[in-house]
Amino acid sequence: MQNTNTIIKKLDMYIPAAKIFQVLPSEENAIFLDSSLVNELGHYSIIGRKPYLKLEKREDRFYINDTEETSISFENYLRSYLDKQKTANSSHLPLASGALGYFSYEYGRRLMGIPSSHKDTISIPDAVLIFYDAFIIEDCHKKESYLITNGITEPADILLKKLEDAILKTSDSEPVKPVKEKYPIQVHANFEKEDYKKSISDMIHYIYEGDIYIANMTQQLTIESKKAPQDVFYNLRKNNPSPFGGYLDFDHYQIVCASPERFLKLTDGHVETRPIKGTRKRGETEKEDLRLRKELENSEKDKSELLMIVDLERNDLNKICRSGSVKVTDLFTIEEYATVFHLVSGIEGDLADEKNFADLLMATFPGGSITGAPKYRAMEVIDELEHGKRNLYTGSIGYLSLDGNCDFNIVIRTVLHVDGHYHLGVGGGITAESETEFEYEETLQKAKAILDALQ
Secondary structure, eight states: OOOTTOEEEEOSSOOOHHHHHHHSOOOTTEEEEEOOSOSSSOOEEEEEEEEEEEEEEETTEEEETTEEOOSSOHHHHHHHHHHHTOOOOOSSSSOSSEEEEEEOHHHHHHHTTOOOSSOOSSOOOSEEEEEEEEEEEEETTTTEEEEEEOSSSSOHHHHHHHHHHHHHHTTTSOOOOOOOOOOOOEEEESSOHHHHHHHHHHHHHHHHHTSOSEEEEEEEEEEEOOSOHHHHHHHHHHHSOOTEEEEEEOSSEEEEEEEOOEEEEEETTEEEEOOEEEEEEOOSSHHHHHHHHHHHHTOHHHHHHHHHHHHHHHHHHHTTBOTTOOEEEEEEEEEEOSSEEEEEEEEEEEBOTTOOHHHHHHHHOSOGGGSEESHHHHHHHHHHHSSSOOTTTTSEEEEEETTSOEEEEOOOSEEEEETTEEEEEEEEEEOTTOOHHHHHHHHHHHHHHHHHHTO
């Protein structure tokens, strides 16, 4: 079905989405998916405006536009809605109609049926999907700006004109520069160093006992900083650009994301996932930088770790893809970011007939790179050895198009702002070859860019 009300307009003037998001008046439930690192992965930036449908999962309860729904589950409603509202997208843009939002790790834990021994210390919904009437999309490769309206909250042409006028009024204004004022921070970890290293040793013991082959061990940092969340976001995107970043502004909490990792991309029934396993910091000099890159490139430990996750992701995709279609497209690729190198693989497949995003999510979430193998047992061990719930951390943020396509990240390098405090998760994969001191120090390296942005 094609929505005949949809209007897609290319602006005569190119205005980066990051500038538009800064200068447009704020709006409730504002979401900005940001490709600040423009590369093969970072192609489009997307802003959602004029929400008309909000789906929320809060533990075992499901809400539609803040009203509890008891006659159908979140997953079944989403599956049915996507089938009934399927709408073709004739443009080259990633979506013309659909939703932006997130799924937390806690959503995935409950989806897998794994109980937790930890109390809730942060209260946010397990999952939120917001369907918008209007989108502002930047093609970061072509340097083009587009407006899309669908005529749901008001006639599409009227909404388009309002949006275009508001954007053009601000086109001459100077973008707000990242604040230069330095903010003191205090960091509180939910592990002492030696306790974290002991938990890693306990995880390695489970590996030797044959319970698991690999698992992802993490700690949570709570940071006191007076810096505004949006200032943190603009500082982070400038100094640590990422292909799968974003800023999500909800009633009582904000999410600042600079993720380098794609979890799921679905395009015309073709699924892609790109797990990361293996990290090295960037060098202080060109010589040191090259040495660290080579070290990661030649690390048998990191390759072994990634290979186990590739096998897990292949198995997950085989549950939902056509027989024989799942393939590893690249095995050990080095990707460069501002503060780290990552070792990455690509796995692809073709979604089985009559399946949609809801089915894909249930078969694969949460991602293998941030859980372990076998996934269920690894998640049980994670809950036993970690000192608290992960909440949003290691979930997914992204978009869902009504034509059936989607692109979701893995929530890493991401800080959650709630009740005046920032919450940051950091961790890494543990194998039988892991060294506890190295693994602990790696978590601090992964926290560096976020902690710098909070100051």
